[in-house]
Amino acid sequence: MMFSSNYFTCLLLAFLAQQASAGTQNGRSSACPVPGRVNQKLQDLCDSLTNIINGFDCVYDVIAEQCPCLSDPPRCFETKVNTFLAALQAFSTAVQTAKTAAPDDCPDRTGAVFVASCNGTDVAVVDPNGFIQNGFTTRFSVDGLTLESPFDNSDYALDYYRNNFFILICKPMPKGKDYILAQNRGTLMTVSFANGITFSTAENLVYVAMTFDDDSLNGIYTVDRFGDNFVPFCLYEGDIGNIYICGGYLYMSDGQEIIRKPLNGIGDWEQVLKFSEPPLEFVVLEDGRIVFCDEPGGLYVYDPAEEIYKQLKKPNDDCCGSIKVSPCDSLIYVANKDDADIEIYNATSFTFVGSLTYTMSTPSSCPSIACNPTFWYELLKWLSN
Structure with missing residues (x-):
């Protein structure tokens, strides 16, 4: 595959870290989590993944115009993009499943x-x-x-x-x-x-x-x-x-x-x-x-x-x-x-x-x-x- 499964782990960690640091003010951490952030972070991640997947529509137009596959060889760029997108869609589905399973009263205690x-x-x-x-x-x-x-x-x-x-x-x-x-x-x-x-x-x-x-x-x-x-x-x-x-x-x-x-x-x-x-x-x-x-x-x-x-x-x-x-x-x-x-x-x-x-x-x-x-x-x- 063009991207290993570790890519998605890093993507998730990077997103959560970015969300966690959003509570900083003037370079100083707010220290304590904001109530309700657990489910909100999962929803934000779902929305971001959906936007990325939808953005691939324009990518396909460019590929079809400039570098289409004449056949379907394993190393074809279009094939690699399709493989990546399938993995990304599977990851998005898994995140949505995790959000659905998370209880409404999921604890916000951190540290x-x-x-x-x-x-x-x-x-x-x-x-x-x-x-x-x-x-x-x-x-x-x-x-x-x-x-x-x-x-x-x-x-x-x-x-x-x-x-x-x-x-x-x-x-x-x-x-x-x-x-x-x-x-x-x-x-x-x-x-x-x-x-x-x-x-x-x-x-x-x-x-x-x-x-x-x-x-x-x-x-x-x-x-x-x-x-x-x-x-x-x-x-x-x-x-x-x-x-x-x-x-x-x-x-x-x-x-x-x-x-x-x-x-x-x-x-x-x-x-x-x-x-x-x-x-x-x-x-x-x-x-x-x-x-x-x-x-x-x-x-x-x-x-x-x-x-x-x-x-x-x-x-x-x-x-x-x-x-x-x-x-x-x-x-x-x-x-x-x-x-x-x-x-x-x-x-x-x-x-x-x-x-x-x-x-x-x-x-x-x-x-x-x-x-x-x-x-x-x-x-x-x-x-x-």
Whole structure:
């Protein structure tokens, strides 16, 4: 045949990637899928194929006039065009069949949940609908991670750190090579370990909570996505824990407290939460409420405006390893140590939704999770190039 079957796979991938990127504005991804796009994309593809097939009418007129087949040899151009058109019509019929079979309520959730481990370089990937996908590997083991949002037409990137000889790495997604942002050199030669990491979209900066052998250096440090200027955002004398950015504030856990400080650096730290057990992991929602988990395995939400705590899960000896909120589906993902299932909670009603199994083998004793809303769109773009 003039065209292999791989041509149609590439055509489909290229079309879907083009449709996926249609949601970008000013070079920055809208991040979240638009509701109803699944069936609409299939209909758009059907319409495009129909227009291409109908366009062959003029092609036949040109062939008949300028290069008709005197017979029907296999290598005749007209025969090859007919063979291509037959395959294209079959592909169009298959797409129409897929569209007809797609349910009206076909889920629009995209992206993936990444699960990394401090004792290995394999990162598991599970999509929000519960299917374990092919994972990827990092250059170093992962003690903590965060996601960079797109900037200047770039893709998402995974920022992560490894302790025990500290090193901070950036991995462009989905197929980029890891490169070093900072490591044990200069001031960092005295580093003990990093406690947390987060990314500020407004400033395009990675924030890392660090403790040093020299206590006077303890604090929050920043570095840009190119690895320039690893400098202190602020020094801190307390118990430095995990960090999170939301609503123009940098939040940090300090023992039994969660405190915050404006990202503009003006003003002191203020306490927003104090609990009987130290929060191990936490996220801050757009409305200011804080979801956190503690070592006994309890999961809670705190409303600073009402000063009310609500228990989402009773302590059950499942030690919390990592917690993240998806920017698209208002779901909170909680990974517990030595547990292959990620718990899912609704970020509006705070009810238990279900769970995602991220591995069929031994689960991580030190999981770190991240939610990327556009990972599979990016993979489609990469495959279609």
